[in-house]
Amino acid sequence: FAFEDGTPARFFGVNLDGDVAFGTHEQAEALAERLARLGCNLVRLHHLDARHVQPNIFDPAYDDTQHLSAEQLDRLDYLLAQLKARGIYVYLDLLVSRHFKAGDGVPAYAQLPGGAKVAALFHPRLIELQRGYARALLDRENPYTGVRWADEPALALIAVINESSLARFPKRMAGLPEPYRQELRRQWIDWQAARGVEESAAQAERALEPADPEAQQFYAELQLRYLLGMRAYLRSLGVRAPIAGSNLGSPDPSGLDLATQRRMDFLDGHAYWDPPRSGVGDLTKVHNRPFVVEPDAEHPLARLSRLSAEGQPFVVSEWNIDWPNEFRAAGPLLMAAYARLQGWDGLLQFNFDGHVAPERIASNFDVSGKPELLWQLPIAARLFHRGDVAPARERLVYPISPGPQIPPALGLVHAIQRSEDASAAPAADPGPSPWVSDTRELVWDAQRAVALIRAPSTQAALGRLVTIETGKTLSE
Numbered sequence: 001f002a003f004e005d006g007t008p009a010r011f012f013g014v015n016l017d018g019d020v021a022f023g024t025h026e027q028a029e030a031l032a033e034r035l036a037r038l039g040c041n042l043v044r045l046h047h048l049d050a051r052h053v054q055p056n057i058f059d060p061a062y063d064d065t066q067h068l069s070a071e072q073l074d075r076l077d078y079l080l081a082q083l084k085a086r087g088i089y090v091y092l093d094l095l096v097s098r099h100f101k102a103g104d105g106v107p108a109y110a111q112l113p114g115g116a117k118v119a120a121l122f123h124p125r126l127i128e129l130q131r132g133y134a135r136a137l138l139d140r141e142n143p144y145t146g147v148r149w150a151d152e153p154a155l156a157l158i159a160v161i162n163e164s165s166l167a168r169f170p171k172r173m174a175g176l177p178e179p180y181r182q183e184l185r186r187q188w189i190d191w192q193a194a195r196g197v198e199e200s201a202a203q204a205e206r207a208l209e210p211a212d213p214e215a216q217q218f219y220a221e222l223q224l225r226y227l228l229g230m231r232a233y234l235r236s237l238g239v240r241a242p243i244a245g246s247n248l249g250s251p252d253p254s255g256l257d258l259a260t261q262r263r264m265d266f267l268d269g270h271a272y273w274d275p276p277r278s279g280v281g282d283l284t285k286v287h288n289r290p291f292v293v294e295p296d297a298e299h300p301l302a303r304l305s306r307l308s309a310e311g312q313p314f315v316v317s318e319w320n321i322d323w324p325n326e327f328r329a330a331g332p333l334l335m336a337a338y339a340r341l342q343g344w345d346g347l348l349q350f351n352f353d354g355h356v357a358p359e360r361i362a363s364n365f366d367v368s369g370k371p372e373l374l375w376q377l378p379i380a381a382r383l384f385h386r387g388d389v390a391p392a393r394e395r396l397v398y399p400i401s402p403g404p405q406i407p408p409a410l411g412l413v414h415a416i417q418r419s420e421d422a423s424a425a426p427a428a429d430p431g432p433s434p435w436v437s438d439t440r441e442l443v444w445d446a447q448r449a450v451a452l453i454r455a456p457s458t459q460a461a462l463g464r465l466v467t468i469e470t471g472k473t474l475s476e
Contacts, residue, residue: 001242001266001313001345011042011089011156011346012336012384014367014377015318018053020353021045022075032082035352038374039381042089042156044317044348048076049133050097051114057137064103066129068136074143080154081144089156091317091348094137095120095130096162104129107179117164118172119180121226122187130161131233139237150238157315157346159244159268160230166219167257168249170210181208191218213254220256227264244268247317248307250298255400258307258418262400266313266345271300274325280364282324290327291334292463294433294446295408301338305411308344310397310419315346322364329372330451330462336380337453340389341437342415347384349373379458388458390439391415397424409435412444 001009013035023031035043048057049065057076059067080090097114100106106116106125120126138150149155166173176184188207192199209215227245234243242265248258249270261267273291276284295302300319308314319335321328332349339347354368367373383389392415398406400418404425410416412435414428434445443452450463 009156009345010385011091011315011348012381013040013042013044013088013346013348014352015044015046015348015350017351017353018047018050018056020351021048021079022053022055022057022072023079024075025078028075028079028082031354032079032086032088034354035083035088036086038377039385040088040377041381041385042091042346042348043083043352044091044093045076046093046162046351047096049095051099052097062103064101065098066104066132066136073140077142077144080142080149080152084145084152084154089154090152091157091159091315091346092155093159093162093317094134095160095164098133100126100129108177111177113172115162115164118166118169119176120161120164121166122222123180123183127226127229130230134230134234135237138234138239148238150234151240155239155241157244157266158234158239158241159247159317160227160234160264161246163247163249163270165246165252165257166223167216167254167260168252173208173210184208187222188215188218191221216254216256220260223257224260224263227260231264242266242313244315250303253402255402258309258400259420262309262312262420266315267307267309268315268317269304269307270318271303271316272319272350273300273321273331275322276364282361284324284364286322286325288325288327290449290463291321291325291330292327292444292446292449292451295412297408299408300335301411302408304344305342305416306398306406306418308342308417309400310417313345314342315348316344317346317348318350319347320350320365320367323361323370324364327463328370329376332373332376332380333383333453333458333460334451334462336384337389337442337455337458338412340384340387341392341439341442342411343391343395383453383455383458386457388455389441389453390455393438396426396428397421398426399424409433409444412437412442414438 057072058065059069100109116126141148184207185204188204206212231243244266245261245264247268247270274286278285321331351365352368353366361369395415397417397419399422401422407430409430413430436443441455453460
């Protein structure tokens with residue numbers, strides 16, 4: 001990312017869930033001031049459309065989700081103005097958890113999950129409603145800034161849809177209500193006809209087989225048409241901010257999801273360590289493993305390092321080590337350090353609930369109510385903004401299409417990126433732990449469960465510090 005004058009842009013911050021984004025004017029002022037003091041220069045406005053947010057962005061007087069609440073828009077406008085006044089940019093995602101209602105004219109609306117996962121990427125009525133929401137939100141002037149949202153320079157980034165893909169969720173595909181399965185069959189027949197293949201309705205059942213390679217190609221083209229169409233519509237509204245498609249998680253084996261998301265302006269990834277396994281709240285179960293372990297393919301740093309692509313900005317818009325994992329304090333500095341090593345452009349922790357100091361730990365994800373995380377934000381922000389940790393000296397480029405496995409620990413040593421070049425597949429073995437970055441500034445010792453940052457302007461030891469020998473310096 002770069003600003004119009006060529007100045008490089010790098011973003012560090014947190015997510016603000018719906019309830020927090022809709023605070024009073026006084027709360028918005030205090031929140032913006034607090035975030036600025038913590039070093040944040042970007043916040044992601046998330047779950048504005050969620051049913052669990054009451055009231056959310058929709059006007060409850062209507063039996064549809066096509067009318068926005070004037071009161072909630074006023075609160076959102078004021079928050080943006082307060083953030084902007086303090087140099088904090090906004091990342092807006094458009095479809096997250098929207099539950100459609102009877103008045104929306106959506107088939108089998110009550111059977112769709114929040115955000116109409118999967119179906120929202122191909123059904124014409126759902127796409128029409130998404131465009132209507134974008135227009136209602138962006139094509140209006142903010143009275144507190146005097147600027148239309150689409151023209152707002154503080155609106156730095158936009159994502160079309162949260163955590164939804166036609167390539168990565170075969171179980172959701174199987175669970176689609178029949179009207180949507182029928183629509184897929186219809187579009188499959190049209191797709192095959194455009195390729196010169198005539199298929200009957202019975203043959204169109206292949207459209208519902210996610211493992212079928214031809215069906216995968218069909219999904220990829222559907223998804224790409226949706227993403228490019230949504231971006232074109234946002235541009236027609238005057239939006240100039242970079243636009244992402246959805247948020248990548250574990251790479252799909254086919255590579256089709258990354259290949260389609262690659263066509264957007266930037267890539268976005270999500271990763272969590274030790275997510276709650278039995279719901280959320282005080283009594284949820286976690287495996288309680290240290291963050292500094294020998295990474296497998298699902299470790300956040302291993303996953304995220306496989307999601308960035310050559311020559312394209314990459315933002316981690318959600319990450320966390322979830323409470324009650326007892327090793328969560330290792331997260332902020334290590335994520336910031338390895339984000340710099342990899343050359344990522346944005347890092348946003350999920351999430352920040354506090355308008356004021358909370359009285360107790362009230363969320364598995366909230367940073368504001370956990371002092372061991374909160375106090376680190378200014379340090380992590382300085383490290384990330386100043387570039388205290390140097391970018392990797394060596395970048396290893398791997399193909400997006402299926403190819404050799406990338407060793408999970410490799411991203412602790414070198415930068416990793418993906419490419420359309422199928423011949424790009426360097427042979428690389430990070431060797432055994434401890435893994436030392438090729439800049440010599442980062443050390444990851446899985447056996448001791450200790451990581452070190454030993455950059456010129458920032459030094460830190462994180463993990464099971466009792467295992468560090470007394471009398472040793474970080475350089476030793």
